[in-house]
Amino acid sequence: MNVETAFDLKDKLLEDFKKFDEQLNGQSTSVFHGKRKSASEEFKLLSFPTKKHEEWKYTNIKAITEKNFDQNTSDLLLDSLSNSLNEKIDLAAYLPEGLDADVLVFINGEWSSSHSNVSHADGITVKSLAVAIAEDTDLINEHFGKYAKYNDNTFAAMNSSFAKDGLFLHVAKSQAIAKPILCLYLNDTSKGNQLSINRNLILVDENAQVQIIEGHYNLNDDNFSLTNNLTEVLVGKNAKIDHYKLQLENDKAYQYNFCQFVQQQSSTVHTNTVTLSGELVRNDLHFLLEGEHCDSFLNGIYLSDGTQLFDNHSLVDHAVPNCMSDEFYKGIMGGSSKGVFNGKILVREDAQKTNAFQSNKNVLVSDNASINTKPQLEIFADDVRCTHGATTGQMDDEALFYMQARGIGKETARKILLRSFIGEVMERMNSKPIVDYVNELIEAKIETL
Amino acid sequence: MIKIENLQASVDGKEILRGINLEVKAGEVHAIMGPNGSGKSTLASVLAGKEDYEVTGGSVNFDGKDLLDLEPEDRSREGVFLAFQYPIAIPGVSIANFIKTAVNEKRKYHGMEDVKATDFLKMIKEKMSLLEIDNKFLGRSLNEGFSGGEKKRNEILQMAMLEPKLSILDETDSGLDIDALKIVANGVNKLKSDKNASIVITHYQRLLDHIVPDFVHVLLDGKIVKSGDKNLALELEEKGYDWIKEEQKALA
Ligand SMILES: Nc1ncnc2c1ncn2[C@@H]1O[C@H](COP(=O)(O)OP(=O)(O)OP(=O)(O)O)[C@@H](O)[C@H]1O
Numbered sequence: 001m002n003v004e005t006a007f008d009l010k011d012k013l014l015e016d017f018k019k020f021d022e023q024l025n026g027q028s029t030s031v032f033h034g035k036r037k038s039a040s041e042e043f044k045l046l047s048f049p050t051k052k053h054e055e056w057k058y059t060n061i062k063a064i065t066e067k068n069f070d071q072n073t074s075d076l077l078l079d080s081l082s083n084s085l086n087e088k089i090d091l092a093a094y095l096p097e098g099l100d101a102d103v104l105v106f107i108n109g110e111w112s113s114s115h116s117n118v119s120h121a122d123g124i125t126v127k128s129l130a131v132a133i134a135e136d137t138d139l140i141n142e143h144f145g146k147y148a149k150y151n152d153n154t155f156a157a158m159n160s161s162f163a164k165d166g167l168f169l170h171v172a173k174s175q176a177i178a179k180p181i182l183c184l185y186l187n188d189t190s191k192g193n194q195l196s197i198n199r200n201l202i203l204v205d206e207n208a209q210v211q212i213i214e215g216h217y218n219l220n221d222d223n224f225s226l227t228n229n230l231t232e233v234l235v236g237k238n239a240k241i242d243h244y245k246l247q248l249e250n251d252k253a254y255q256y257n258f259c260q261f262v263q264q265q266s267s268t269v270h271t272n273t274v275t276l277s278g279e280l281v282r283n284d285l286h287f288l289l290e291g292e293h294c295d296s297f298l299n300g301i302y303l304s305d306g307t308q309l310f311d312n313h314s315l316v317d318h319a320v321p322n323c324m325s326d327e328f329y330k331g332i333m334g335g336s337s338k339g340v341f342n343g344k345i346l347v348r349e350d351a352q353k354t355n356a357f358q359s360n361k362n363v364l365v366s367d368n369a370s371i372n373t374k375p376q377l378e379i380f381a382d383d384v385r386c387t388h389g390a391t392t393g394q395m396d397d398e399a400l401f402y403m404q405a406r407g408i409g410k411e412t413a414r415k416i417l418l419r420s421f422i423g424e425v426m427e428r429m430n431s432k433p434i435v436d437y438v439n440e441l442i443e444a445k446i447e448t449l
Numbered sequence: 450m451i452k453i454e455n456l457q458a459s460v461d462g463k464e465i466l467r468g469i470n471l472e473v474k475a476g477e478v479h480a481i482m483g484p485n486g487s488g489k490s491t492l493a494s495v496l497a498g499k500e501d502y503e504v505t506g507g508s509v510n511f512d513g514k515d516l517l518d519l520e521p522e523d524r525s526r527e528g529v530f531l532a533f534q535y536p537i538a539i540p541g542v543s544i545a546n547f548i549k550t551a552v553n554e555k556r557k558y559h560g561m562e563d564v565k566a567t568d569f570l571k572m573i574k575e576k577m578s579l580l581e582i583d584n585k586f587l588g589r590s591l592n593e594g595f596s597g598g599e600k601k602r603n604e605i606l607q608m609a610m611l612e613p614k615l616s617i618l619d620e621t622d623s624g625l626d627i628d629a630l631k632i633v634a635n636g637v638n639k640l641k642s643d644k645n646a647s648i649v650i651t652h653y654q655r656l657l658d659h660i661v662p663d664f665v666h667v668l669l670d671g672k673i674v675k676s677g678d679k680n681l682a683l684e685l686e687e688k689g690y691d692w693i694k695e696e697q698k699a700l701a
């Protein structure tokens with residue numbers, strides 16, 4: 001007889017879903033929960049990707065799937081009356097200086113109203129998804145789960161089956177949000193290995209404008225954390241979004257992140273992904289350009305050391321003519337860390353006059369660091385302009401010597417070179433407070449490389 | 450100021466400098482000429498401290514210090530300046546920031562405070578106007594997309610800002626048009642004093658018309674085989690190097 005004793009995260013999560021489903025009694029017939037149930041069915045059919053999976057060839061997630069994770073509610077979520085410790089997190093560490101934002105705090109995937117601070121303005125709805133499910137049911141039922149596909153995506157199916165909280169943002173027609181929206185996702189692992197599921201829905205109507213910043217952090221390092229973050233963004237006609245994702249978890253943290261933008265006619269999206277810490281980070285960033293004359297800018301910075309693995313997968317789907325996409329990612333890898341970049345550009349048959357640019361540049365600062373970078377162009381239209389390039393190099397010794405010959409110490413010279421390498425991406429970011437904040441973090445990270 | 454004795458250096462086991470002897474005193478200008486591949490740039494690089502070259506023998510005394518014992522950055526801070534034959538581009542680092550960093554690193558080494566931003570700006574603008582470099586260059590990335598001549602002028606700008614004791618100009622004239630050559634030479638001459646010195650590496654007399662050398666040396670196969678005054682350069686211009694090579698053969 002062969003007894004299988006190995007722990008299986010998928011089985012454990014299916015068990016969790018069953019319990020979750022049973023607890024819900026009343027809600028269990030809602031449209032929303034129906035969507036969760038379908039996702040759970042899909043999740044059941046899928047398995048966590050191994051290195052045999054083409055899209056996960058260089059990203060081994062065994063360290064994640066071997067572990068048990070629970071969706072614990074943090075004690076920090078108890079409101080101050082019932083919170084015997086009367087403990088509040090000092091958010092100062094997570095707030096970029098000079099950023100006057102509406103702040104939404106999620107701890108272990110649940111909205112913390114006592115830590116959040118949201119102003120109310122006409123035409124703008126900013127709230128926890130959990131609240132929106134009850135209050136904005138029609139909008140949620142119409143849009144939730146419509147844009148991010150979870151078929152053949154185990155993590156997305158997992159996110160969709162447990163989805164219950166996150167950011168809900170609706171900017172009505174022609175509204176421009178004066179204040180940026182800052183979402184802080186904080187993991188508290190004090191009760192055990194933590195699974196934090198965040199699910200965001202962002203609807204930006206015609207002519208509206210918004211700036212969104214997402215920051216990922218760990219509050220402590222008692223245990224491991226697994227963050228599964230999924231964001232759907234519908235960008236209306238002529239709307240503009242300036243989006244930042246700052247991945248700053250600790251070295252006991254794993255993160256899966258899926259962001260799907262759907263752009264309607266003449267809309268513009270700038271998205272900036274900055275990955276500076278976390279033990280394993282996988283990003284799936286997808287764009288669907290379904291209206292003409294859209295602009296999409298995808299900027300990325302990743303600096304890894306130790307045994308970190310940062311994997312950036314992107315897909316820009318040019319479904320209609322006359323759109324422009326520009327992807328620009330740069331990374332520095334030290335220690336025995338690994339980078340993965342896979343940028344897919346899909347230009348469909350109808351998408352004539354597409355301009356698609358992609359560039360990925362890497363510097364390896366240690367002999368044991370590595371990067372697998374692969375552009376993937378699938379072009380079915382004939383009148384298009386696509387350029388792509390990927391480079392990987394070491395520190396430029398000639399440049400180092402040049403600087404030394406001007407009296408600049410070798411270490412300083414190294415830092416200046418690395419900083420200026422990354423600087424080219426920083427220049428593409430619009431928010432001054434975020435640029436300053438990120439620059440400081442990069443500075444500190446470069447010190448360790 | 451600098452005394453080079455029997456300096457030998459090789460790269461990848463290949464001997465390139467085969468016993469160089471040269472003394473340069475404060476206030477002097479020395480020209481080094483010689484055919485392609487004779488080792489002129491190698492000598493300059495060895496003096497500046499490039500790691501690729503292994504010093505296999507000899508010594509270099511710079512103002513009482515063992516130059517070969519210093520890191521490249523310390524040689525620069527002590528006052529050795531090399532204007533590169535092929536300056537490197539450094540994208541994302543502006544000229545202004547780069548030079549300011551260099552100036553401050555030198556000041557720090559000598560126990561001085563950082564230069565005041567306003568003083569720095571005033572000084573660099575002054576030097577730029579001396580070298581007829583447009584102010585817009587301040588914000589440009591170092592040598593990125595610069596024309597050959599712009600790169601050379603930028604080297605001299607850095608020299609002017611760092612005020613070295615010994616400057617080594619490696620073919621600073623190459624890539625310069627006639628007007629630019631005069632401007633650069635004029636700049637170099639203005640910086641000249643009885644406290645500093647220059648080694649000018651060149652193939653052409655036209656530079657030496659403007660920067661008049663006190664001594665001219667011929668480098669051949671990694672050795673200085675002939676030295677003379679400025680007339681030696683004129684003679685080389687006229688006759689080339691074959692006669693010196695013949696002389697060397699006869700000696701051997
Ligand atoms: N890093 C290196 N690796 C291998 N060979 C080298 C290296 N640097 C110089 N050499 C060789 O050493 C010799 C001298 O080169 P160097 O650049 O010093 O000549 P040069 O006198 O400056 O010539 P030019 O007038 O063309 O500038 C040449 O044969 C060159 O190929």
Ligand SMILES: [Mg+2]
Nearest residue numbers: 489490491534
């Ligand atoms: Mg040379």
